[in-house]
Amino acid sequence: MDEVYYRRYTELPSLIHMLTYSELTLLDPRSWDDKNDSYFLSKYREKKKLKSVLALCFTQAKETYHHWRVFAPGSAGVCVRFKGSALEPSIRKITGLRFKPVEYLTVAELRKKGITTSKLPFSKRFAFQPENEVRLLWESKTEERTSLSIPISLFAISRITLSPWLHPSLADEVKSLLKSVDGCKKLNIYRSTLISNSEWMKHGAAAT
Numbered sequence: 001m002d003e004v005y006y007r008r009y010t011e012l013p014s015l016i017h018m019l020t021y022s023e024l025t026l027l028d029p030r031s032w033d034d035k036n037d038s039y040f041l042s043k044y045r046e047k048k049k050l051k052s053v054l055a056l057c058f059t060q061a062k063e064t065y066h067h068w069r070v071f072a073p074g075s076a077g078v079c080v081r082f083k084g085s086a087l088e089p090s091i092r093k094i095t096g097l098r099f100k101p102v103e104y105l106t107v108a109e110l111r112k113k114g115i116t117t118s119k120l121p122f123s124k125r126f127a128f129q130p131e132n133e134v135r136l137l138w139e140s141k142t143e144e145r146t147s148l149s150i151p152i153s154l155f156a157i158s159r160i161t162l163s164p165w166l167h168p169s170l171a172d173e174v175k176s177l178l179k180s181v182d183g184c185k186k187l188n189i190y191r192s193t194l195i196s197n198s199e200w201m202k203h204g205a206a207a208t
Contacts, residue, residue: 004084005158006058006134009071012174015078015160019181023149026054026138033070037124044120051144053121053137058082060101061132063194068164075170077163079192086156091136094150098137104129154183164192 008024018024032038045053059067068077091099103119106126115123121137138148160178162171171191179185 004060006060006082006084006087007063007067008056008058008080008082009067010078010080011072011074012076012078015080015178016181018080018152019154019178019184021149022154022183023151024056024136026056026136026148026150028146029053029055034124034128040120040123044117045139047117047120048139048141050139050141052140052146052148054145054148055121055138056136058134058136059132060134061130063161063192064130065194066130068192068194072163073165075163075166077165079161080157081159081161082156083158086153090150090152090156094138096138096140097150100135100137102128102131102133102135154187157187160187160189162189162191164194164196166191 010018014025029038029041041053041055044050057071061067063079067079072078088099091097098121100122102122102124104124104126105115109126122135124131124133162174166174168191175189178189179187
């Protein structure tokens with residue numbers, strides 16, 4: 001069976017924390033940029049009478065300009081690719097965690113069929129469909145929290161990609177820093193060439 005991969009776009013400080021403590025951190029979605037999305041989660045919390053709803057987003061899509069620009073902009077952005085076979089067992093150990101793909105809906109579909117409360121945390125507007133999001137959600141009726149850290153194995157990380165906007169002269173230093181973290185010496189770390197790829201340019205130069 002083919003390996004399933006989940007990508008997490010974030011920034012270097014979050015990555016360093018992840019590697020140093022071998023954990024992922026779920027946060028309160030009320031600060032999210034997509035207010036439609038955060039509103040649905042807020043309504044879910046209210047309707048279910050929950051003390052906390054925390055989330056962390058991944059994608060199953062391959063590298064795109066959109067993901068970099070929106071979720072990991074600037075030279076400090078990174079993409080962490082996880083092996084599903086190694087990540088999912090860590091998730092299943094934590095009570096109250098759910099890990100599900102997001103369903104993308106149009107306003108017309110909502111107008112026609114409505115939506116159930118149970119679907120609110122995993123529903124987004126259809127315009128966001130290219131994100132191919134998979135969402136990690138934690139909820140509690142008794143604990144009031146603004147964050148939740150869950151332990152993971154660093155073995156779950158199959159690749160780290162540094163920002164395409166990181167200057168090439170700095171890439172080796174950043175790689176060395178990350179590999180110096182305990183347990184990270186053998187990590188596969190590369191700089192993205194999405195916006196400047198020498199082979200792509202070579203074919204352009206050879207055009208007849």
